[in-house]
Amino acid sequence: xxxxxxxxxxxxxxxxxxxxxxxxxxxxxxxxxxxxxxxxxxxxxxxxxxxxxxxxxxxxxxxxxxxxxxxxxxxxxxxxxxxxxxxxxxxxxxxxxxxxxxxxxxxxxxxxxxxxxxxxxxxxxxxxxxxxxxxxxxxxxxxxxxxxxxxxxxxxxxxxxxxxxxxxxxxxxxxxxxxxxxxxxxxxxxxxxxxxxxxxxxxxxxxxxxxxxxxxxxxxxxxxxxxxxxxxxxxxxxxxxxxxxxxxxxxxxxxxxxxxxxxxxxxxxxxxxxxxxxxxxxxxxxxxxxxxxxxxxxxxxxxxxxxxxxxxxxxxxxxxxxxxxxxxxxxxxxxxxxxxxxxxxxxxxxxxxxxxxxxxxxxxxxxxxxxxxxxxxxxxxxxxxxxxxxxxxxxxxxxxxxxxxxxxxxxxxxxxxxxxxxxxxxxxxxxxxxxxxxxxxxxxxxxxxxxxxxxxxxxxxxxxxxxxxxxxxxxxxxxxxxxxxxxxxxxxxxxxxxxxxxxxxxxxxxxxxxxxxxxxxxxxxxxxxxxxxxxxxxxxxxxxxxxxxxxxxxxxxxxxxxxxxxxxxxxxxxxxxxxxxxxxx
Amino acid sequence: xxxxxxxxxxxxxxxxxxxxxxxxxxxxxxxxxxxxxxxxxxxxxxxxxxxxxxxxxxxxxxxx
Numbered sequence: 001x002x003x004x005x006x007x008x009x010x011x012x013x014x015x016x017x018x019x020x021x022x023x024x025x026x027x028x029x030x031x032x033x034x035x036x037x038x039x040x041x042x043x044x045x046x047x048x049x050x051x052x053x054x055x056x057x058x059x060x061x062x063x064x065x066x067x068x069x070x071x072x073x074x075x076x077x078x079x080x081x082x083x084x085x086x087x088x089x090x091x092x093x094x095x096x097x098x099x100x101x102x103x104x105x106x107x108x109x110x111x112x113x114x115x116x117x118x119x120x121x122x123x124x125x126x127x128x129x130x131x132x133x134x135x136x137x138x139x140x141x142x143x144x145x146x147x148x149x150x151x152x153x154x155x156x157x158x159x160x161x162x163x164x165x166x167x168x169x170x171x172x173x174x175x176x177x178x179x180x181x182x183x184x185x186x187x188x189x190x191x192x193x194x195x196x197x198x199x200x201x202x203x204x205x206x207x208x209x210x211x212x213x214x215x216x217x218x219x220x221x222x223x224x225x226x227x228x229x230x231x232x233x234x235x236x237x238x239x240x241x242x243x244x245x246x247x248x249x250x251x252x253x254x255x256x257x258x259x260x261x262x263x264x265x266x267x268x269x270x271x272x273x274x275x276x277x278x279x280x281x282x283x284x285x286x287x288x289x290x291x292x293x294x295x296x297x298x299x300x301x302x303x304x305x306x307x308x309x310x311x312x313x314x315x316x317x318x319x320x321x322x323x324x325x326x327x328x329x330x331x332x333x334x335x336x337x338x339x340x341x342x343x344x345x346x347x348x349x350x351x352x353x354x355x356x357x358x359x360x361x362x363x364x365x366x367x368x369x370x371x372x373x374x375x376x377x378x379x380x381x382x383x384x385x386x387x388x389x390x391x392x393x394x395x396x397x398x399x400x401x402x403x404x405x406x407x408x409x410x411x412x413x414x415x416x417x418x419x420x421x422x423x424x425x426x427x428x429x430x431x432x433x434x435x436x437x438x439x440x441x442x443x444x445x446x447x448x449x450x451x452x453x454x455x456x457x458x459x460x461x462x463x464x465x466x467x468x469x470x471x472x473x474x475x476x477x478x479x480x481x482x483x484x485x486x487x488x489x490x491x492x493x494x495x496x497x498x499x500x501x502x503x504x505x506x507x508x509x510x511x512x513x514x515x516x517x518x519x520x521x522x523x524x525x526x527x528x529x530x531x532x533x534x535x536x537x538x539x540x541x542x543x544x545x546x547x548x549x550x551x552x553x554x555x556x557x558x559x560x561x562x563x564x565x566x567x568x569x570x571x572x573x574x575x576x577x578x579x580x581x582x583x584x585x
Numbered sequence: 586x587x588x589x590x591x592x593x594x595x596x597x598x599x600x601x602x603x604x605x606x607x608x609x610x611x612x613x614x615x616x617x618x619x620x621x622x623x624x625x626x627x628x629x630x631x632x633x634x635x636x637x638x639x640x641x642x643x644x645x646x647x648x649x
Contacts (some may be wrong), residue, residue: 402615409619427627 022306024076025154029171034195043069045358046186046199048174048212050077052086052149053330053347054205055156059100060355062163064486064554066362069197070166071188073173073206077157078150086149086344087263092440093348094141095459095556099478101162102155103141109264110147116244118434121251125414126429130437138541139458140476144437146263149344177202177215184325200325201358201371205347207331208316216323223315223390227397228274230283230310232293233267237302240268246434248396248411252295257396257434267306270296273396280310313337313393317386321375327354334382339392339435342385349440349555350378356554359486360577365512370578373448381441388436395433443557448576450560457556460541462518463532465525475531477538481554484514488573489552492565493518493539496526500565511573551576 034041045061047054050072058070078085089097089106097103114130130136130143160166175194176187184199204212213220242262250258259271272292274283282288286305293303316335321328330347354374360366398404413428440456443449463472480489490513492504504515504527517527521534533539542550544561551559551572559576562568574580590598602621606614626635 402619405612405615406619406623409616409623412616413620413623424624424628428623430627431623 022078022148022150024078024150025157026076027157027168027170029075029191030169031192032169032172032190032195034197035190035193038195040196040198042183042198042200043067044200044362045069045203046071046184046197046201047203047205049205049207049210049330049332050074050153050157050168050170051205051207051330051347052153052156052344053351054203055153055160056096056100056348057203057205057329057351057355058166058168059102059156059160059163060096060352061359062160062166063100064355064359065165066355066359067165068167070168071172071174072168072170075170077153086338086341087146087261087269088341088345089145089147089152089348090341090345090438090440091136091139091141091143091458092438092456092556093345094145095139095478096348096352097152097155098141098459098476099481099556100156100159102152102159105155105158106145106147106152109151110145111242111262111264112142112145113242113244113262114143115242116246116437118432119245119247120249120411120415121255123415125248125411125417126432135439136458138460138537140461141459144341146261148263148265148267151264174206174211177212179216179324179326181324202326203354204326204328204332205330205351208335210328210332212326212328212332213318216326218318218320218323218328220316220318221386225313225393225397226276227313227393228276228278228280228283228310229313230272230274230278230280230289231308232270232272232289232305233263233307234270234293235266235304235306236268236297238297239266248432248434250296253292258296259434274310276397278310280312284308284310313397315386315390315393317382318379321379321382322372327371327374329354329378333378334386336385336389337393339389339396340437341435342389342438345438346381346385346441349381352555353378356486359554360512363486363512365487366577367579370448373446373578376446377443377448380443380445384441385438392433392435395431440557448559448578449557450572450575452562453551453558453560453572453576455543455558457543457550457552457558458541459556460537462538463534465530465532472532477541477552477556480514480516480531481552481556484554486554487512487514488554488559488576489513490515490549490569490573491518491538491542491552492516492527492549493533493542493544494547495519495524496565498526501526503565507569507573512577513573 045068047058047068047070050070054070058068061068094103097106116128117124118126136143171191173189174186175189178185184202186199187194187196204210245260247258249255253272257273261269263269289305289308318328318333321333329350333350336342357370357374361368361370398407410431413425414432417425417429443454446454457477459476459478461474461476464475496517507513508515517525517530518533518538519525519530521532542558544550548561548563549565550561553559553576560572605617629635
């Protein structure tokens, strides 16, 4: 299946109104046999919602060889009339897509960037280059790629078709739901009629308008403000630099904030902060949008408007991400303001977290209690991302009074630093908050992770150990995870005693585990499965030093690390698979 | 804190603080205080202590 996208004209798309800036691919509705034969089939895994989160989960399951059914109420990717949503994908998301086999497609189409600049008035007050920051440089994926969300969704649909095993059912809306301890029952409406089915696990990825919150009695913490923004996705006759530019106080936007970011097809996202409580219909009117763009770029720059979308910032965070048979992920788990790309990327990581756990439980490798750790780990991530984005929102829309005084103070100090004043001002730019870029969230309170684990492993490069060749070919951590096929991956660094090598072999045979020895350029390998890590990049990515081991999960997180290959390894394996009694407090 | 102010140092600081506010309007004084707090926090550099200091400052019947 080859996906084609062509552009069409301007649209004043608001929420789910008609019109589309892009003509999106359409997928066929196939009448399911249940409508004719009336059978009620039982499915182990049902995914509701074919957005970036639901499709990532479906693709992850397909790669792990686990069958699932996915329902989407539409017959396309993106949302009609609101086709451009997320644009900015983190290194961790790109590493996940690399494992799923669509990274090359994304990299070809998308735009890499690493430089961000922040302005107040006409002055630049802060800048960063992520390539210069140590946290990003071990991976074979770049810090960020910008691309329209629906492209990734389209690539995922293609990839799912290539992998097979997933039943994608378009134009299928879930309209009824009930559950007991053992099973969930769903009703699905389609153009050909409705039918019922049963599911052992339901994953709700329908987005913020989900009916499942009400059906399951899920409760949430919600925060709403009066801050209003309006996106214009545009194409220019001139090209701004490939950098993320943010204005806290833009002279061309009545001293309110503006975001400027590039994505695929030479389309720029310009996001304008509006007056508090502004009318969305007015601020997204074409003549009003054009006037704003003229003020920013000058009257001589020709601008083609691809898409416009006004919105209000808010945050929602569920109190629990699992209710009975139902797991919540993506925008059904939490909604954040889009600062720092902490929305869509969190959904991708949600999906990657649950996929391997569902697969491991289904194969009998892990205890069903492992599924509980989805809530422990991803609720922590959701809460952290809500906290961080709400702080940015507060900086960008301070309450009148002292909140605004403090922001004026922070901007003033940061400006003085740029003006080569004494270094006492240098640190003040830390207060400037135009979004803290998303990271792979650490898990600090997961029963499945040891205190030494819970951190993501960058997709670092190593050399394959091929004898008789002068030119070493390189692999990445993802290649090893791929080889482990949903099992745990134990990396043991340095030379091994005969006893340890034997122990590793027994461990691999007796548990869902693959073990690999990682040695330096001249180190002696005792294990048959070994790779070379001449620059120590894999070891650094695993957050260990010297003689050590690291237990990696299929989602590229370290479950635990240690020094000696002893009983501690066995305890870590059991813990990471939910097999330790009482591990779940 | 390891570096407590001496008596003389405290007197110096208190007077310098008052002098810095001379001739300022209430708005200007508020901005000066805000700038000073932000700079001082960077110099103190201990996030836990800063939160404790905020709580200590808030703890008086005059602010309830």
